[in-house]
Amino acid sequence: MITTLAIKNYALIEDIRVEFNEGLTIITGETGAGKSIILGALALLLGKRADLSSVKDASKKCVVEGHFSINNYGLQNLFEENDLDYEPQTIIRREILPGGKSRAFVNDTPVALSQLQALAPYLIDVHSQHETLEVVSESFQMEVIDALAGNSSLLKSYKIQFEELKKISEELSALKLQKESASKELDYNTFLYNELQQANLKKLNQQELEETFETLDNAEVIQEALANVNQLLEEEKLGALETAKEARTVLGRIKEFSKTVEDFWQRLNSVIIELEDIAIEVNNSAEKIEADPEMLFQVNEKLQTLYKLQQKHTVSSVLELIEIEERLEDKVNTTLGLDGQIENLEKQKSIVRETALKTAAQLHNKREEAIPVLKKKLEETLFPLGLPNARFQFELIASEDFKTNGTDALQLLFTANKGLAFGPLKKVASGGEMSRIMLAIKAVLAEYKKLPTIVFDEIDTGVSGEVANKMADIMYRMSKKMQLLSITHLPQIAAKGDHHIKVYKEDKNNVTATHLKILNKDERIVEIAQMLGGKNVSEAAIANAKELLN
Incomplete structure (x- = not known):
């Protein structure tokens, strides 16, 4: 989870430092106040390319620093694979120098952006209504099914077999080319x-x-x-x-x-x-x-x-x-001996291939068992979110083509209305439907898998009334198992937060700057009342805000 975010000389931010806690943190503020700036700063920490135009004062250094508590994430091997020093309290820092040059550090060690990008999916998962590529990707959908199927151990075995098969195949190709030459x-x-x-x-x-x-x-x-x-x-x-x-x-x-x-x-x-x-x-x-x-x-x-x-x-x-x-x-002997080497490798490949096929078949069977459970959970979760007729079809097709996660091909079909034919999710789901589907999937996934910090960026756009309440309930339940940050305009969701941060702009000496403030209970009542009724807060709005908070 992220514990601290410090931003200096970035966009409208001069110098801020904010502490984050476990549970559900709400981030609110007027349109244009600078909520997207926080997302931009997080994106820099996760390996996005730096842009000098986003620096507030180009003559000074821009610094974005995040502190992450990762003791329970089991990332030691990931750090080792990416040649990084592992620390339970890991610090990631990005710097944009006045000349435009960008630098990145993990625990004060200089790193390449590719190393940051390798860490990113395990630290923070950012979602918005306009960024739903992950939900429609086959690999992500399969990851969800595998989480429900409890395929973690099988997948580890399969990946070892897959890498061995890949290595033998590469050696065979090299030997055959050598023989041909x-x-x-x-x-x-x-x-x-x-x-x-x-x-x-x-x-x-x-x-x-x-x-x-x-x-x-x-x-x-x-x-x-x-x-x-x-x-x-x-x-x-x-x-x-x-x-x-x-x-x-x-x-x-x-x-x-x-x-x-x-x-x-x-x-x-x-x-x-x-x-x-x-x-x-x-x-x-x-x-x-x-x-x-x-x-x-x-x-x-x-x-x-x-x-x-x-x-x-x-x-x-x-x-x-x-x-x-x-x-x-x-x-001459080397050339004549290639046939023997090739024959031996072909035998090894055949053995490993059969083993990998058996493991892939086990994965397939467990996925088949998990799909009805996932289908039911998703449809039940979407029902109160304004999609009572949402239906899913998972077409899982086994083949003999080896992939990194088995030999299955998956197509997820969806329909939101009775009487309409199923179609590929990415083609038939609207933006609002996609954001709710994404929330439902993450909610289900949180029951079976340790997830990184999730940031929901206004995925509640277009939602109101009882649906907003249900969406808030889902986020709240999720936050009991993970850290969750939600940028929202809905008072129903804001009221569910364990913590509340307000983003606002302030003009000083003819200079506009963005600030963050952690709200106390009374300040939250006022903020939620303003979300309900506008800047001129009425007693009814205050009462309503208190009711929501209680």
Whole structure:
């Protein structure tokens, strides 16, 4: 409930602060006194866009602040969902700065208008004869039926299932799009992958292959050169080995005479040993090397395959090709694995869908049971409000299309007169009828659900006499279960209030300003007497006002 409303520099209001209490608060005042200004200020608190033209003095800051007691509203989760700090005594403030910029705060934390708008339906519900969109909306009508049906727990279960179904459906759509896109590349990626796999890259050593190819491709030249080397080393008289051995023999005769000569002998001996090893290895290599056209062909094929793959993928090593092969394998496997993922999600979706359908069917059945009760209560409530022949028809149709509140479609048909056909509520009900229907619905709803503060803005327009008394009775009964504010011109309704606020204008220093005043008992008698008989209050009007108040 709202406990305090403070308004500064807004429209005709310079600076006011008013306290609100539980029960029924009546707001009265002459036409143009500024009652609509209070509604405008409340609208700012509930997230309406600010307008600099509504500021009294554009050179100063405009501030509207509301204090709300929400301890019994169970709004902790709502605050958390909207990233707001929860306080049992919550303060909402709107500021319009001189430049026209608007700011909003919840418990002194800056917030976006969308966050205020998310809170609004749980704090204050404003109704007027000209604003009846809520009553004709299917979601609101279903909310009323669900309140009577006691569907709160079922709706929570269904919403969890609905969100899960929605999430799975979104994942499925994303996977199917991914598959569609990946399938177009699958054949090409598979071809590239198979091509690299067939090359058996992990068993290839490019350097060894290239050396083997050069050896086989030049076998005769190598054999001839090695034979020549062997000849140069081992020729009987002119070979390097024979010459070196002769030199060693000569040095051997004199090595004992000189340390230097002995060193020469040692070094030459080492050279001879090395030359002998080289001669043996050259001879062995020459024997091993022989022309092998078939092996040469195989090695050349492997190398050409390798060179083509490197050129195709613009790389220069086998390692890089192996990395590309692994990436292609991942892509191919991912694409092929999508079918399995899709199949699993389809199974999950089917299970969740069946569960949600069962819950929706339970909701439907309980709604069917509640509709006759709601129909009877509405018609009984409207009877004394000047609509004795008002009749309703609720057409509840189950489908398999999932909505946020089940699978039902609802159409509310209405007729106010005997002999006239039923028609959609928004088409056949007049403004006066719609306001009374709205009051009846809220009155019924208040019996089954914790409602926010309701503000009725002159919904009693066009009503008088006994109907006004009955309307006042309904508001009074409602106010025992909730906070209710009623802006009214009817003395019958004004007299039912627990509290009474008068809105009036006053001229001071050639400036008109709107003021609010909380009336005491004597002041209420005068105010209601003026509502009955005009400004010139008669004794009869005073007596009548006292009678109404009693």
